[in-house]
Amino acid sequence: MVWLVLALVAIGLLLAAIAWRRDVVRRRFTSFVTGDPTRGAQLFQQRGCQHCHAIYGEGGRIGPSLSSTLEHKQTIDDLVAAMWNHAPAMWERMDAEKLPRPQLDEKDVSDLLAFLYVTRYLDEPGSPMAGRKVFTERGCSQCHGVNGQGPKIGPDLTSVGADTPITWTQTMWNHAPQMEVRMRSMKVAWPRFEGSEMNDLLAYVRSVSTAVRREYKLLPADADRGHAIFEAKGCAQCHSVDGTPGAAPTLGPGSRAPTTIVQFAAAMWNHSPEMWRVMQGRNIPRPTFEAGEMADLIAYLYSIRYFDPPGSAQKGRALFGARGCAGCHGAGAEGSGLAPALRVRGRSYSSITLATVVWQHGPEMRKNAAQLGKSWPTLQAGDIADLTAFLNVTGKDAE
Numbered sequence: 001m002v003w004l005v006l007a008l009v010a011i012g013l014l015l016a017a018i019a020w021r022r023d024v025v026r027r028r029f030t031s032f033v034t035g036d037p038t039r040g041a042q043l044f045q046q047r048g049c050q051h052c053h054a055i056y057g058e059g060g061r062i063g064p065s066l067s068s069t070l071e072h073k074q075t076i077d078d079l080v081a082a083m084w085n086h087a088p089a090m091w092e093r094m095d096a097e098k099l100p101r102p103q104l105d106e107k108d109v110s111d112l113l114a115f116l117y118v119t120r121y122l123d124e125p126g127s128p129m130a131g132r133k134v135f136t137e138r139g140c141s142q143c144h145g146v147n148g149q150g151p152k153i154g155p156d157l158t159s160v161g162a163d164t165p166i167t168w169t170q171t172m173w174n175h176a177p178q179m180e181v182r183m184r185s186m187k188v189a190w191p192r193f194e195g196s197e198m199n200d201l202l203a204y205v206r207s208v209s210t211a212v213r214r215e216y217k218l219l220p221a222d223a224d225r226g227h228a229i230f231e232a233k234g235c236a237q238c239h240s241v242d243g244t245p246g247a248a249p250t251l252g253p254g255s256r257a258p259t260t261i262v263q264f265a266a267a268m269w270n271h272s273p274e275m276w277r278v279m280q281g282r283n284i285p286r287p288t289f290e291a292g293e294m295a296d297l298i299a300y301l302y303s304i305r306y307f308d309p310p311g312s313a314q315k316g317r318a319l320f321g322a323r324g325c326a327g328c329h330g331a332g333a334e335g336s337g338l339a340p341a342l343r344v345r346g347r348s349y350s351s352i353t354l355a356t357v358v359w360q361h362g363p364e365m366r367k368n369a370a371q372l373g374k375s376w377p378t379l380q381a382g383d384i385a386d387l388t389a390f391l392n393v394t395g396k397d398a399e
Helices: 002-026 037-046 076-096 106-119 128-137 165-186 197-208 223-232 261-270 272-281 293-305 313-322 351-371 383-392
Strands: none
Touching: 037 106, 076 106, 076 351, 076 383, 106 351, 128 197, 165 197, 165 261, 165 272, 165 293, 197 261, 223 293, 261 272, 313 383, 351 383
């Protein structure tokens, strides 16, 4: 399937980022993915998930598309919260369709979530026809010809490499300075790309390009190298990754930075003139990216956004009560006659643990809650990190 092939192309990039951050995250009470996205893609088919859910337009329409609707989710915790909130409707539909509920253990859930996380950084396929319109309306056709026809100011599109969204991002960035100088001389406004226009333009370029495709040339990426590039190329002089205000938007966890790789390319392009002026004012040379440098940089930026900030055990305890969990599991998650203890010495929790629990025991939990006149609790962004922090502490630290 097309979406499966596309997903596998991106897996190497994210695997490097995941491995790079794992040791750091182990030292915090927050969640991280230990799963295998490749196996997750296989499970998505084998366990029948595609019967209800589509990826990149392929699959069922019963449930939401898992590539487009998760576009603005930032972390694994957010994916788990979305799964938790959606679970009751999913179980009802499966019962109505008489579909068996697939059995998933913690490794299965981990692999599936790793796959879903990776797919977010690809993009819904663009439309070559719409891209051709963008090519004309944004003025690209004033400089670039196609198949030897048209202007020869810029490269002919048939020679432009667009192997992957990563190579496209690198090409667009490196091309921007020459284009800005040319457009100034032509007194033409800098084109901006909104919505899916960059996706469509990339689809059009790929449809006419005859350049050799090397889909895996830039993989796997290395987040450590990306960190070094972020510093060496001067990115860190304007962009923070820890939320500290700077001359440019922060790129760390919780930021509103673009979610997917092509959106990242569009944002870099749209803000290129402004970034260049700031860099000139600070005497920062405008960097170019060669070989696999853009892939490494993106791996680094995505790795630091992959995880939620550490949760608060105190907030988690309050949430545990406010969401109704304490009504069955006890105020301190010590257990009661209605439900077992959750906070037990020697037991640790992550977002994967919670996702596995809700999948395996959720229907029974929902039935018991309904008998007690309680509704299914909903979780907001950040709740997962706080709840796991609470469940992972013992003794006085939990008070």
